[in-house]
Amino acid sequence: MRTIERARTLTSPANPSTSTPHTAAPGGAHDADATAKTAPAGRFARLSHLAGRSFIPLGLFARLPLAMLTVGTLTMVTSVSGSYALGGTAAGAVGIGSAMGAPLLGALADRQGQRPVLLASAVLNTVAVIALVLATAGLDAAGTFYAGVLAASFAAGASSPQVGPLARVRWMALTSEVPAPGSKRDLDTALSYESTADEVTFVLGPALVGILASLLAPWLPLALAAAMTIILVPAFANHPTRHAVRPLGKAARAAGGSRGRDRIPRAAALPVLTMVCMGTFFGATQAGLSSFSAGLSGSELAGLLYAVMGLSSAAAALSVAYWPRRFSLCWRWVLSAVLMAALAVLLLVPSSLAGMVAVLLVLGLPVGPVMVTVFAAGGVLAPAGRLGTVMTALASGIVAGTALGSSLGGQLAESGGYHAAFLVPVGAALMLALLGAWAAAVLRRGQER
Numbered sequence: 001m002r003t004i005e006r007a008r009t010l011t012s013p014a015n016p017s018t019s020t021p022h023t024a025a026p027g028g029a030h031d032a033d034a035t036a037k038t039a040p041a042g043r044f045a046r047l048s049h050l051a052g053r054s055f056i057p058l059g060l061f062a063r064l065p066l067a068m069l070t071v072g073t074l075t076m077v078t079s080v081s082g083s084y085a086l087g088g089t090a091a092g093a094v095g096i097g098s099a100m101g102a103p104l105l106g107a108l109a110d111r112q113g114q115r116p117v118l119l120a121s122a123v124l125n126t127v128a129v130i131a132l133v134l135a136t137a138g139l140d141a142a143g144t145f146y147a148g149v150l151a152a153s154f155a156a157g158a159s160s161p162q163v164g165p166l167a168r169v170r171w172m173a174l175t176s177e178v179p180a181p182g183s184k185r186d187l188d189t190a191l192s193y194e195s196t197a198d199e200v201t202f203v204l205g206p207a208l209v210g211i212l213a214s215l216l217a218p219w220l221p222l223a224l225a226a227a228m229t230i231i232l233v234p235a236f237a238n239h240p241t242r243h244a245v246r247p248l249g250k251a252a253r254a255a256g257g258s259r260g261r262d263r264i265p266r267a268a269a270l271p272v273l274t275m276v277c278m279g280t281f282f283g284a285t286q287a288g289l290s291s292f293s294a295g296l297s298g299s300e301l302a303g304l305l306y307a308v309m310g311l312s313s314a315a316a317a318l319s320v321a322y323w324p325r326r327f328s329l330c331w332r333w334v335l336s337a338v339l340m341a342a343l344a345v346l347l348l349v350p351s352s353l354a355g356m357v358a359v360l361l362v363l364g365l366p367v368g369p370v371m372v373t374v375f376a377a378g379g380v381l382a383p384a385g386r387l388g389t390v391m392t393a394l395a396s397g398i399v400a401g402t403a404l405g406s407s408l409g410g411q412l413a414e415s416g417g418y419h420a421a422f423l424v425p426v427g428a429a430l431m432l433a434l435l436g437a438w439a440a441a442v443l444r445r446g447q448e449r
Contacts, residue, residue: 043189044189058239059167060201061228062163063164063197064204066163068208069094069129070098071205072209072222072225073222074087074091076133077153080218081136097155097156098160099396099400101160102162106165106166106389106392111248115237118233118234118236119233123230125159125160125161126226126229128156128159129152129222132155133219133223137219161236164194164197165388165391165392169387170241170244171191172187173245175187188321191375191376192321192372193321194375195371199314208221245388268390271377271381271390271439272393274432274439275374275398276401277428277435278374279400280405282398283406284405285309285347285409286406286409287410287413288409288418289305290413296353305353309363310364312362312367313365314368316366320373329376330436334440337430339365348422378391405428408424409425
């Protein structure tokens with residue numbers, strides 16, 4: 001009930017002039033002061049106090065189908081057709097659809113509200129995934145009806161509900177009513193959790209696909225993903241935290257629309273480009289690990305090796321909630337990215353599985369903090385009323401970058417081995433540091449104004 005009352009305060013008619021989706025209503029600071037006195041002392045315990053106990057598990061499992069979709073499509077199409085090329089192309093269509101559809105869904109959520117957009121995307125995605133399963137069932141060795149598989153794969157990716165990015169928007173709205181410095185601390189904690197949730201689901205999702213596909217049936221992971229989407233995403237859409245985010249009204253768009261359009265390419269594009277570099281780092285690392293493991297015990301170990309980096313990254317992301325407040329976004333971004341670049345060089349050293357596991361454990365430590373920091377910077381740099389657009393664009397940047405990194409890393413691994421492929425993550429991490437320095441200058445100019 002406390003969450004519902006707080007959300008209603010944010011959407012009260014007493015605050016009709018609100019032009020951003022995370023501005024508290026008048027008197028909200030007083031209410032937040034009273035709330036803060038009864039709030040739990042633990043950093044992560046406060047999140048349940050802000051959003052309600054059901055929000056965290058609901059947001060975690062509602063994003064799991066997206067983590068299963070690409071690998072599930074690859075596994076199912078490859079298994080039915082017997083062709084890695086057909087399976088890879090179908091999985092690529094999912095990625096392209098997701099990269100194109102996510103910002104559109106985010107922009108619609110900014111204008112129409114999260115609830116109708118999430119409900120519509122849940123229905124469309126469920127239909128698209130079922131169509132993909134049926135179209136794949138009609139494939140034969142020659143790839144007949146493959147055009148239908150590609151179309152369904154693209155539609156499934158484009159309609160994927162953007163639970164993770166929109167959950168971040170809700171956290172930004174909920175923490176905005178907490179008086180400073182508590183708001184910044186709570187937002188860092190929330191974004192740390194969200195990055196960890198992403199890491200966990202993108203490790204758990206492929207693992208779940210592998211278990212179900214190998215033990216039962218190749219179509220079962222996608223069928224489960226569709227069932228989870230139609231059940232969990234509507235529950236997330238209707239959660240009381242949705243009231244904390246107000247759609248951008250026509251009056252607000254008319255008053256600030258031109259300014260917002262000017263700011264998007266100059267400021268909010270920076271974290272999006274950074275996430276493309278982050279995705280390139282991920283994709284090239286995956287390609288390099290495939291080549292590395294193939295020369296030792298088989299390429300199927302690449303996924304397990306990559307999961308090692310995901311585990312240390314998730315743990316480090318959680319630690320950001322406890323970092324000193326004086327350690328600003330700019331410093332966090334630049335120093336973590338420089339550390340990433342330095343540690344990525346170590347990928348060239350190991351010649352054994354044990355050595356690579358040790359390197360990946362260490363390499364994952366700066367990855368989580370960079371993710372948390374870039375999402376936080378995206379919230380700062382986003383134009384008024386465009387948080388949903390920017391958060392989903394950040395997620396799309398990772399998807400597009402992963403495809404780019406996989407392509408570059410795969411080509412270099414083919415021609416020069418895994419050592420050549422691992423040069424791409426080093427370059428991507430260096431670009432992350434340069435973009436961080438650029439973002440620091442942009443943030444300082446914004447503060448001076």
